[in-house]
Amino acid sequence: xxxxxxxxxxGTRVAYLGPEGTFTHQAALEWARRPAPSGxxxxxxxxxxxxxxxxxxxxxxxxxAAGGADVGVVxxxxxxxxxxxxxxxxxxxxxxxxxxxxxxxxVSFDAFVRPDHGDLTEVSAHPHGxxxxxxxxxxxGLATAPASSNAAACxxxxxxxxxxGPTICGELYGLQTYAKxxxxxxxxxxxxxxxxxxxxxxxxxARSRDAGATEWKTMLAITPSVTGxxxxxxxxxxxxxxxxxxxSLITRPxxxxxxxxxxxxxxxxxxxxxGAREMLSDLLAAGDSLKTLGLFPAGAGFRAxxxxxxxxxxxxxxxxxxxxxEDRERGLLW
Amino acid sequence: xxxxxxxxxxGTRVAYLGPEGTFTHQAALEWARRPAPSGxxxxxxxxxxxxxxxxxxxxxxxxxAAGGADVGVVxxxxxxxxxxxxxxxxxxxxxxxxxxxxxxxxVSFDAFVRPDHGDLTEVSAHPHGxxxxxxxxxxxGLATAPASSNAAACxxxxxxxxxxGPTICGELYGLQTYAKxxxxxxxxxxxxxxxxxxxxxxxxxARSRDAGATEWKTMLAITPSVTGxxxxxxxxxxxxxxxxxxxSLITRPxxxxxxxxxxxxxxxxxxxxxGAREMLSDLLAAGDSLKTLGLFPAGAGFRAxxxxxxxxxxxxxxxxxxxxxEDRERGLLW
Numbered sequence: 001x002x003x004x005x006x007x008x009x010x011g012t013r014v015a016y017l018g019p020e021g022t023f024t025h026q027a028a029l030e031w032a033r034r035p036a037p038s039g040x041x042x043x044x045x046x047x048x049x050x051x052x053x054x055x056x057x058x059x060x061x062x063x064x065a066a067g068g069a070d071v072g073v074v075x076x077x078x079x080x081x082x083x084x085x086x087x088x089x090x091x092x093x094x095x096x097x098x099x100x101x102x103x104x105x106x107v108s109f110d111a112f113v114r115p116d117h118g119d120l121t122e123v124s125a126h127p128h129g130x131x132x133x134x135x136x137x138x139x140x141g142l143a144t145a146p147a148s149s150n151a152a153a154c155x156x157x158x159x160x161x162x163x164x165g166p167t168i169c170g171e172l173y174g175l176q177t178y179a180k181x182x183x184x185x186x187x188x189x190x191x192x193x194x195x196x197x198x199x200x201x202x203x204x205x206a207r208s209r210d211a212g213a214t215e216w217k218t219m220l221a222i223t224p225s226v227t228g229x230x231x232x233x234x235x236x237x238x239x240x241x242x243x244x245x246x247x248s249l250i251t252r253p254x255x256x257x258x259x260x261x262x263x264x265x266x267x268x269x270x271x272x273x274x275g276a277r278e279m280l281s282d283l284l285a286a287g288d289s290l291k292t293l294g295l296f297p298a299g300a301g302f303r304a305x306x307x308x309x310x311x312x313x314x315x316x317x318x319x320x321x322x323x324x325x326e327d328r329e330r331g332l333l334w
Numbered sequence: 335x336x337x338x339x340x341x342x343x344x345g346t347r348v349a350y351l352g353p354e355g356t357f358t359h360q361a362a363l364e365w366a367r368r369p370a371p372s373g374x375x376x377x378x379x380x381x382x383x384x385x386x387x388x389x390x391x392x393x394x395x396x397x398x399a400a401g402g403a404d405v406g407v408v409x410x411x412x413x414x415x416x417x418x419x420x421x422x423x424x425x426x427x428x429x430x431x432x433x434x435x436x437x438x439x440x441v442s443f444d445a446f447v448r449p450d451h452g453d454l455t456e457v458s459a460h461p462h463g464x465x466x467x468x469x470x471x472x473x474x475g476l477a478t479a480p481a482s483s484n485a486a487a488c489x490x491x492x493x494x495x496x497x498x499g500p501t502i503c504g505e506l507y508g509l510q511t512y513a514k515x516x517x518x519x520x521x522x523x524x525x526x527x528x529x530x531x532x533x534x535x536x537x538x539x540a541r542s543r544d545a546g547a548t549e550w551k552t553m554l555a556i557t558p559s560v561t562g563x564x565x566x567x568x569x570x571x572x573x574x575x576x577x578x579x580x581x582s583l584i585t586r587p588x589x590x591x592x593x594x595x596x597x598x599x600x601x602x603x604x605x606x607x608x609g610a611r612e613m614l615s616d617l618l619a620a621g622d623s624l625k626t627l628g629l630f631p632a633g634a635g636f637r638a639x640x641x642x643x644x645x646x647x648x649x650x651x652x653x654x655x656x657x658x659x660e661d662r663e664r665g666l667l668w
Contacts, residue, residue: 086415230573272668291648317625
């Protein structure tokens with residue numbers, strides 16, 4: 001498989017939201033191990049990656065902005081939970097950092113034991129991990145031992161412990177895999193952003209082009225100077241007028257300014273594509289403040305986050321023009 | 335203080351997302367203890383409330399839909415994390431349930447000890463609770479003991495334990511308050527929805543009117559029959575044309591239908607107000623499927639969720655029409 005995004009070769013320093021052994025760590029390594037684009041210097045990738053766990057999303061932004069890491073990796077969206085809002089807010093509040101790539105991975109738990117394990121007496125994980133694998137846990141008939149993190153459960157596993165965690169924990173802590181994919185519900189995916197300095201963005205995008213990227217997705221923050229009825233209509237009209245498709249839009253309240261919002265939009269072009277460039281110029285002319293938050297090869301990441309709404313079309317209980325007046329009253333609370 | 339929303343008097347059965355002793359439990363009791371509107375039958379409110387913890391958000395919807403509870407209480411939005419997407423998806427997928435009120439509460443942790451406590455040796459909470467109170471925890475100099483939930487930490491506190499949890503846990507488990515509001519960051523708020531059967535909505539809204547409500551907020555799901563460039567522009571124009579203010583909009587992907595979305599909008603009117611009624615009719619005429627997800631008195635809940643974006647206006651690094659071409663290239667990645 002050819003990776004849609006490129007990767008700088010040689011001595012890459014990757015900061016990520018730790019601790020070690022999390023899904024973010026796994027995403028950081030998956031990104032770093034992507035094949036380098038042809039033409040880049042070869043060599044053993046693993047030897048060249050220095051992955052550093054940091055305590056907070058802000059720490060990741062700060063170390064990337066200061067040049068202490070080449071890239072940073074943080075979660076941004078999950079198929080079940082939607083946007084990771086603190087991560088989105090950090091990106092909005094970060095002056096010198098921009099996202100240039102993404103990685104999407106399965107949120108899947110493996111069960112691990114020590115190679116020298118004896119009789120198994122307990123299952124250990126973060127309480128969320130135990131809850132997400134409740135079928136497996138109940139099936140073992142063992143007691144549960146909550147841990148401060150899944151990685152801590154794996155690191156501290158005793159001879160009687162089954163520890164639950166991301167696949168990476170087996171390798172990291174020298175454990176044997178007791179069972180694969182023990183989560184209750186399959187198919188959960190999380191998308192991670194690869195962050196870099198704005199001044200380094202052009203080089204990253206050039207590498208992605210070398211690796212074959214031809215289509216792009218852009219994450220844009222729009223802050224209108226005036227809000228109220230009609231402002232979102234004006235903004236979305238600017239996209240529609242230039243034929244630029246929005247694939248996502250959310251509002252984030254701006255601190256201590258009631259009714260003032262920033263809009264975060266993802267659209268299906270690069271900012272330099274003709275339609276996008278015209279649309280962005282229209283918004284600037286209307287007085288909006290704009291900031292490109294990220295720009296990625298249109299790879300598997302976005303599509304990998306399937307919807308979770310059921311049923312397949314409109315939410316159950318919705319009404320349309322064909323429904324009776326009585327049904328419309330019920331559906332709309334008219 | 336007069337509550338903006340009304341409350342049915344007498345034997346109210348409140349289902350909530352458990353376990354006991356969570357912030358949701360606290361929100362459920364706060365709602366149930368609101369003074370009844372004048373004219374409703376008096377009596378001791380506490381004696382009349384049966385609060386039942388359930389395991390999942392879906393269980394809360396199901397028991398409300400089946401009439402096994404008068405109302406259900408689930409979290410929907412936090413000032414830090416944004417929408418609680420699984421709760422929003424449950425509401426979208428629930429045919430017979432609608433939100434008719436809301437409660438917003440401070441997310442604040444108290445530290446508790448047993449009345450007969452001895453030397454204190456450990457601090458216990460859910461790992462998230464320990465992390466959110468890291469300053470206090472470090473200050474004690476004690477070991478940490480992760481628990482499966484904050485409520486479990488309080489319930490199971492030994493003579494040497496300081497347990498962290500919502501204020502309600504003191505009352506619930508007969509503990510002494512050792513310190514109030516020990517969280518690292520103050521000001522976090524979470525908003526909860528009060529759910530009922532659609533057939534009971536009119537009675538709830540009448541009680542809110544009796545309690546003085548005159549202004550309303552509506553949560554609406556819009557599912558366009560066709561998506562693509564321009565669809566969101568068309569929808570937001572319908573709001574702008576009728577002078578209806580959207581205060582929030584998010585997109586939720588619809589399962590297994592690539593590029594198909596439902597939009598969840600909150601607007602500043604009741605669905606029967608003139609502008610809203612015209613706007614909803616316009617959307618129906620355009621072929622959209624609609625569903626009113628909730629309808630609340632415009633009380634303190636929404637305003638209580640202040641923004642968290644810093645700085646006070648546009649995100650740092652944003653550019654506007656007045657900036658130089660060079661700055662615009664940097665901000666937009668043109």
